[in-house]
Amino acid sequence: MFKAIGKDPFPPPLTHTHTHITHSIYTHFLFKKSITQFSFFITAHFGFKKSSKPFKDYYNSWFKTLKNILLLQLRNAMSSSSTSSTILLASHVEVMHQHFLNYYETLDLAASNDVAQVLYPDWKNRFEKPFLWLGDLHPYLFINLLRSFIGDSENDSDIFDEKQNWHVVMAWKSPGKRLTNRVDQIECGLRLMVPALAARARDAQAAFVKKVAAEWGRCEGRNVETKGGVEEARARDFDEHEAASKQHAQSTFVGKVAREPRRKEEMKGVMVEGAAGGLHAQAAFFEKTAREGRRKDEMKGAVAEFAERERHVHTVAREGRRKEEMRRVVMETAAAEMEELVGVFVDANRLRRSVLSDILSFTDVYQAAVFLEALAQFLVGFRNRELLSQFEKCSLEL
């Protein structure tokens, strides 16, 4: 249809409207550019893109939800004694459970972004940090917390507050053989898996050190070779210098030999002219020879200085290349180690999640509610403002 392929068959007329559109496109382009620049600024200065959020913000938000909404709702449901309360309590238990699972899943996502920061989290306060194992609560803690209720059930008095839900109070009174057996089973599994995870983290570090040490040795070894090379070069320089000196000496000798008849002639002339004139020619000859010698020494010095400078430049360049290579090796090896640590961290979280889910699967709704309430209270306790303030000001020494 259109013969001029590749050309617009209806080129827009160059009108005011077109100029306006072009202008608006240009403005839009500038706006987009400024947006891009702004987002680049954000990325460069805050290290995250528009579609991503800092984990710290997520954690603060997650914690507020736990403390101000979910824990309060669970407590209300636990104290309610109405007939429909069991269903309500079950839903609150499930919401709380999902809240914890969501946290661990998000931690996994964060680990894939930077595992080092989730292993050593700066969103945890100074009170919490010493109690962290692979970046979060120790999986044994869930089981020990559960055991604390089983142990308590034997010692508790039978005083019953009427405001409390009778089912909740009696939840752990007689846990039953099946439950204690299940707790033992989970603990056995944990006792196998926790040291294995710690060993994997240790082995990842050992593998890093192995690779870096091998490269260090290789570079040092090469250094020895280069040291040998320097010695060889030095010897070669020396030989060349010797050869040049010899050549120079030969040419000097030839020159001398050539000059000798002239000198003899001169001397003859001198003899003819008289002793005083001869002495003068001799003095001039000696002065010339001495000047020649000084010039040669200066040349030798200059050559040696140049060779030394050349060697220094080569050594510095070689050292720079060696360091650059080591930097590259450290970067690559560390990246491999981080990948392995992501695996370890994700498995540790999987363990935490599975212990939590297991516990909730074999406990009844009241037992689960008491357990989750204690766990949430535990996390909230670490961030209690009053306690933290006392902790920061505390002058007690260890």
Added chain:
Amino acid sequence: MKRPSSLPILKQFEGTHHVDVNNKGKAVLKDEFDDYEITDSERITTPVICRTIQNWESTTRGEEFSWGKQGLWRREQINRAAKLEKQLKARWAVDGLIEEELNRFRAQYNRAIVPTKLKDMAQLIMPKWTPSPELATLAWLGDWRPSTILDLLQHLAHSSAFSKSLPDSVAIEVALPQLINELRIEEAVIDEEMAEIQSNCILHLPFGPNKAQKGAAMVCIQSEFKKIHRVITKAQNLRLEAMEMAVKKVLSRTDAAEFLVAFAGIQDLVHQWATQHKLNTGPVSIRTKALKSGSPLK
């Protein structure tokens, strides 16, 4: 501690190896070691050009003592003594530097032993001045993992970073892996102690289910932190033990110096990488699209 019993193994292996291979007596073995010592320090300073031991001819019967010969012999003696003195001074200088470096490690690792306030405990485990990628790469309870220190030694030896005598020695092949294994066992024991605090003692904190009925909250926290402090002290001691073992017991003077240089160099490289990595990555983030519905951020 199991360590002292295993320490002599190294020397024992070294000795056995030399005796077996060379089939020489004790005196010969001693001479060999003496020779090694001189060669070690020679490598540190400017190399002596002629290493062959010249056999000086004894004065033959009937030969007259001459003033000239005596003078020559005396001059030679003075020259030899000067060379030896130079080598000795170089050796002492290296000894001093190694000891200085070890003292730095002692001072650093003893930070946990000096009285610490409750709030400073976190600094011992997660030092603020060490970037998190560096901690993840090398650290265990706040600093280098003890077994990794000896791992580094083992792999440096295999990679011919040290003198030729070390990589083939039985000490590196047999005794060092044994020591690494022992250190790993001790690390696991310390890990267990820490796990007990993190999972059981933690329940005694003021907000825990097993909280103490009496006493102020801070006293209760102090009691738990003291337990952690004891564990950290043990970890620091184990680190120092590993470092001293590497430098003093396993390696010769030159190799110890080379090991310390490699240790510092690698640590510096890791620190540089970690700082850069943290700067490039920025604060750890999560993609909002990847978050499930119901997440607090959505």
